[in-house]
Amino acid sequence: MTSKAMTWVAVIVTITALAVPNLFAIDTKSSAREGIPPRTVADYLRAVIMAHRHFYTTYIVNRLQQERIVDAVENWQTTHSLPLPVQLLQETSEIAELTGPNVRYHLISQWPINKANVPANEFERMALKELQVYPNRPYSSTIRSGEGQLFEAVYADLAVTTACVQCHNSHPSSPKSDFKVGDVMGGLVISFPLSDR
Template sequence: MSGRGFWFGLVLGAGVMGLLGQWGPAAAGKEVGQAPCIEAGLVAEYLHSVIQADRTFYTTDVVERMQMRGIAFAAENWRETSRLPLPAQYLLETGRLVAAGRSGLQYRLISQWAINNKNRPNSDFERAGLTEILLNPDRPYTAVTTDGRTRLFQAIYADKAASQSCVGCHNAHPNSPKKDFKPHDVMGGILLTIPLSH
């Protein structure tokens, strides 16, 4: 191949690649640069799956395992006593750390039978959601709400008693308004809040 043919092929190839590079994104989306969007309800499902998996692992493979072996124990006053946080506290603390970030994402536990008053429902949506998940615990209660000028997608998932230790702790706690939980009972909900405009 001559030097001239080589340069002609290189320029022609670069031109074709440039056109394909411009055509590909335009064909994939209506606007160039527009990122594909995932439905907020699906994002909530993904997040809930991760939160549940982390909490279940922490409950069964950290707290219960350590306690059975006498290595470490979980306690409500875990900071003062250098013990492990209770599984509910683990979820609340990780939710606090996420909320401190810039994403606007939030999650927390809520219950009409909360031991700690700050975990009681704060809005009509939360009260209605807690009632609804008692009736339909396998389906989240969702809505689009607003906080000032920010639209939010909110979902409440049933929070079930994952182990006997959860049931025992709540039934024996002096501040617990309900003392007859059984394994797998709905004890409250996990509230996820996802900003739709940030």
């Protein structure tokens, strides 16, 4: 190797030595920032869940009922009817849970038609209380569960149409009969495990 070539090799080695740790440093920083915050993930999931619920209610349940083709009723399995929108949520959540990442979602309320939909713990009770006062502020937290950490977010579930109010107010198992359009009827709970992977 000529001395000129050796000088070039020395320059390249020096530049690489200086650059590589910097590259690593940049990598380390970006991996620390990598990943979407759990609240944002919950917001994304909620958008999809609510879009499906809305579409199912408006373009399937309401349409087929208006055209007197088939009704949506609670005991849909035994009566060859359509599931209620809340049941669509329950059924799809069970399927989602089986597909791997253990995502769950369900509706809860202080005034449930189905007693199984009462808040399951202190966190959910607090969430429902807070959402009555601040419906636009989802209530979320990281919770310890058997296998590790679980992220849970609760969003206000609003009486968006008279159908919500009429059905709940007149249901024989409903403990409340004076819901009005716009009221917070309960909460949509979304939960998923937090993992470092």
